[in-house]
Amino acid sequence: MSLSKICIKPFVYLMYFKRLIRDTVGAFLIRNWKQTEKENVMPIEDFMLPEVLRIQGEGFENQRHDKLIKYSKNFKKIFYIIKSQNQVVGYSVYYIQLTPTFQGFKKKSVVCSISIDRNFRRKGFGEKLLEESIQEMRLNKIASVLLYVNVNNTSAIKLYEKLGFRIIKETKNICGKNERCYEMELNLV
Template identity: 40%
Template sequence: MTVTALMREFIWKMHTGKRQSFAASKLLLGSLVTQKWITTPDRNVTNVSDEMLKGMLKLYNENFTEINEKRFAKYVRFFKKTTYVYIVNNEVKGYCLYYIKPSLSASGIKKIATLYSFAVDGRCRRQGIGIKLLQKSIHEMKLNSIDHITLYVARDNESAIKLYKKVGFEIKEELMDICGPGKRCYKMEIRLDETGS
C-alpha cells in the first residue's frame, strides 16, 4: 500500500468516525515514516518477509517470558522495513524490531525509533550476530534521518547492556516495571542527529 493510500485510509477512518485506538493511530503514523525507507544490502541481515515471521516468533517465544504474539506480529506487519532479520541457510538466527514514532518539536518533526524486541538464537550467541543486526539497523536509521533510538533493558541483563554500549547506547535512567512487573530496567539511548545533542 502506498503512502498516499495509507493516508487516505487513515483520513477516511477519522472522517467517517470509525474509532481506532490512539495506539493504533500512532502505529499507522509511525509506519508512514518508513514507506520510503532507504536500505543497504547485506549478505546475512535483511528486512523481514512474511515467510520469516514463524522463525522470528520461535525466537521471541524462546527468549521472553512476557509473551504477546498478536502484538509482536502487529508490530512486524506495521514496521517491516525496520524489522531486521539475520538469516543463515534460510533460518532465522536473530532479529531486531523497531517501531518509529514521529514527534513534533520546535525544529520540526523528529523521528524517534524504539527497539521493541531483539533476540538471537541461544545456540548462536557470541558469534557476532547481535552486533551485526544492531550495526546495520543503526546505519539505516542514520540514513533515514532518525533523531535517536531508545531501548529498555533489564538491569540484570549484563551481556545485553554490554552489547548495547558497544554500539553506542548510553544509560539515561533507571525505571521500574517497563521490562516486566517488579523489574528494574535501564532506558538506554543513542543520538543519531548531526549535533549529537
C-alpha cells in the first residue's frame, strides 16, 4: 500500500467521526423544534422520498442519495418540501451546527441541498421554500444560515443574493472535487 493511501485513511475516518458528532449534536438541538404556519411547505414524509430523490437527480450531476436518505430520517423536522397542487416540486434540507464565537456557542443552520423540479423552475418555488424555512429558523433562534454554492451556479447565487445572503469566502472541494464554491451566509440576529 502506498504512503498516500496510508495517510488518507485516518483522515477519512476523522472526517466521518466529525460528521457523526456534528449530526448527533444537531439532531439533539432540534428535539424541541417549533414550526411556523406555512402554506404548501412542510417537513418531508417517508412516502415523498422517491420524488425528492428524483428532483435531486435532476438538479445535481454528482448525486448523493444516501446523504438525503439519512437526513430525511435524522433531520426530518428541517427537511422541507414544497408542493404545487398536491405534487412535490422541490425540497431543501438543512443541518444544524454549533459554532464557537467570542460570545459563546451559536446555533447555525447549513443548507445541505436544495433543488426544484425542472418543470417548476423560475416560478418562485425556490424563493418561497427558502423564505418559509428561514422564517422557521428565526423562530428557533438560529443565528445565521450558511450554504455552499458552485461559483458557476449563477441562478442559485442570484436567488441567495435576492434573499440577503452575502459571499463570505471562496473555497475548494466542498461542492465537488477541485470545484470552486462560495460560502454564503445570511445573518438572522
